[in-house]
Structure formats: C-alpha cells, structure tokens
Amino acid sequence: MKILIIGGGNMGLTYAKSFLHSKITTTSDLMILEKSEEKSALLQSLNLGTIYSKPDTCLHQADLIILAVKPQDATQLFEYIKPQVEDQQVYLSIMAGVKIETIAQELGAKKIIRAMPNLPAQIGMGMTVFTSNDEVTRIELVMVQNLINTTGKSIYVDKEELIDASTAISGSGPAYVFYFMDAMMKAAKDLGFKESESALLVSQTFKGAVDLYNKQNLSCQEWIQKVASRGGTTEAAINTFAELKIYEDIKQGVHAAMDRAVELGRGNKKV
Numbered sequence: 001m002k003i004l005i006i007g008g009g010n011m012g013l014t015y016a017k018s019f020l021h022s023k024i025t026t027t028s029d030l031m032i033l034e035k036s037e038e039k040s041a042l043l044q045s046l047n048l049g050t051i052y053s054k055p056d057t058c059l060h061q062a063d064l065i066i067l068a069v070k071p072q073d074a075t076q077l078f079e080y081i082k083p084q085v086e087d088q089q090v091y092l093s094i095m096a097g098v099k100i101e102t103i104a105q106e107l108g109a110k111k112i113i114r115a116m117p118n119l120p121a122q123i124g125m126g127m128t129v130f131t132s133n134d135e136v137t138r139i140e141l142v143m144v145q146n147l148i149n150t151t152g153k154s155i156y157v158d159k160e161e162l163i164d165a166s167t168a169i170s171g172s173g174p175a176y177v178f179y180f181m182d183a184m185m186k187a188a189k190d191l192g193f194k195e196s197e198s199a200l201l202v203s204q205t206f207k208g209a210v211d212l213y214n215k216q217n218l219s220c221q222e223w224i225q226k227v228a229s230r231g232g233t234t235e236a237a238i239n240t241f242a243e244l245k246i247y248e249d250i251k252q253g254v255h256a257a258m259d260r261a262v263e264l265g266r267g268n269k270k271v
C-alpha cells in the first residue's frame with residue numbers, strides 16, 4: 001500500500017517516523033507532499049521516503065492519503081489536489097474541526113476517515129479517536145487503525161460529534177495536565193525546592209500515579225481514598241480543592257473546549 005502524507009509539519013513528520021520505525025511500511029511505499037521548500041529540504045535529509053512538492057506527481061500513486069495541514073489551509077489544499085482525487089483512494093484527515101461532509105463536498109473524495117490524535121503521538125504514547133463514512137470498508141479501517149496505533153492507542157467512534165468531544169478531552173488534554181503540573185511545580189518552589197527538584201518531584205508523581213492507575217482496576221476516587229487518610233494532609237488539600245470548586249471548574253473548561261471545537265467546525269475561525 002502506497003501512503004502519501006500531505007503536510008510534513010509536526011504531525012506529518014510524527015506519522016512518517018512512526019510508520020517507518022514500526023516497520024509497518026517502508027521508505028519505498030511512503031511519500032510526503034510538502035509545499036514549504038525549507039521543510040522539504042529537511043525532510044529529504046531525514047530519509048523518510050520520497051518528498052514531492054506538487055500533487056500531480058504523487059497523488060495518483062497513493063492508496064492512502066493523510067491530510068495533515070492546518071485546518072485554515074484546508075480549502076486551498078482541496079482546490080489544489082481535487083483534480084487528482086480518485087474514488088478508490090482512502091483519505092485520512094487529522095485536521096481539527098474539518099467535517100467529513102466538507103471533505104466529501106469540497107475535495108470530492110469518497111472514502112473518508114477523520115481522526116483526532118494528540119501530541120504524545122510523537123513518542124508513541126498518543127491517543128487517537130477516529131471515525132469514517134460508510135464508503136470505507138472494514139479492511140481499510142483496520143489497515144488505517146494499524147497505522148494510527150504505531151503512534152499509541154486508538155478508539156473508533158460511530159458518531160462524528162465524538163471527534164469534537166475527543167478534541168476537548170484527549171486532543172487538548174495534554175495542556176490541562178501541563179497546567180496542573182505547572183501549578184504544582186510553582187507550589188514546590190514556594191515550599192523551598194529548587195527548580196529542577198520541583199520538576200522531578202511533580203513529573204515523577206504524575207507518571208507514578210498514572211502507571212498505578214493503569215496497573216490496577218480502581219477508580220480515581222478509590223485511589224484518592226487510598227492516599228488520603230482521615231484528618232491528614234491529602235484530605236486538607238482535597239477539601240480545599242472542593243471548597244474552591246476546582247473539580248467543577250475543570251469540567252467547565254473541558255466544555256468550553258468542546259464548544260470551541262464545534263464553533264471551529266462551523267467555520268468560525270475568529271480568535
């Protein structure tokens with residue numbers, strides 16, 4: 001199967017490296033279409049397959065085309081590649097907020113898969129949620145899921161609205177975690193730790209807690225009960241978080257991200 005990645009930026013590069021590293025494909029079956037000359041030169045030096053600058057030289061060779069340009073470049077891209085689109089090709093779009101219906105209408109593609117990856121895909125620890133239209137066969141879906149899984153884990157959803165919901169959870173989620181970590185690191189420094197010590201204390205605490213969660217079948221609330229003894233230090237912190245309504249505020253933040261994803265999907269790119 002010949003794969004063409006359109007857009008050799010952060011995500012395009014992540015996909016190319018993950019596919020090759022996992023040996024799911026080889027450089028002879030991998031193509032990248034990149035319009036920036038500077039990035040093309042860098043891609044050439046990385047030996048990630050054949051690098052192209054024009055769609056008419058590569059699109060017709062591809063069975064799977066991955067759309068990895070920014071959502072604001074989508075319309076221009078669709079116009080640019082539309083003449084080369086063929087019905088049997090599978091299109092996998094990772095562009096945030098760009099709906100399957102829009103891709104079908106503006107690009108004229110038949111088989112469309114839409115996916116929302118996240119940043120830890122760069123280290124094989126990504127979380128991707130994906131869906132497809134009815135034209136994509138089961139075999140094609142499995143093939144694409146195997147490729148996506150080279151960047152981490154994935155789930156398939158039937159409803160496209162859940163792609164926007166996943167943008168608010170796993171897509172933006174790494175930033176929420178960094179936000180919480182940052183606050184804890186600042187608190188550690190206030191309590192007297194050096195910057196490097198604060199970073200280690202917090203990052204190892206997050207890693208340890210998540211690994212523990214993944215190893216045993218307990219809920220977050222049950223784990224909190226295990227750490228927090230009655231009248232102890234953890235309880236003092238958790239009670240303060242509850243008084244400040246931090247739990248509810250986090251949920252509200254996630255809903256705001258979801259609302260914005262829907263808004264962007266409707267074409268409102270205002271910032």
Ligand SMILES: NC(=O)c1ccc[n+]([C@@H]2O[C@H](COP(=O)([O-])OP(=O)(O)OC[C@H]3O[C@@H](n4cnc5c(N)ncnc54)[C@H](OP(=O)(O)O)[C@@H]3O)[C@@H](O)[C@H]2O)c1
Pocket residue numbers: 006007008009010011012033034035036039067068069070071073076077080094095096116117118119171
């Ligand atoms: N980064 C993430 O963590 C993340 C997570 C989930 C989803 N996504 C989605 O992934 C997509 C790519 O994000 P990114 O961070 O990888 O963006 P990026 O680093 O800006 O990469 C996009 C690349 O595509 C190139 N490009 C634009 N139009 C093109 C065209 N017509 N033909 C060929 N190449 C073209 C751009 O070149 P120029 O720089 O010259 O414009 C750029 O090199 C976005 O739609 C985003 O919503 C990203």
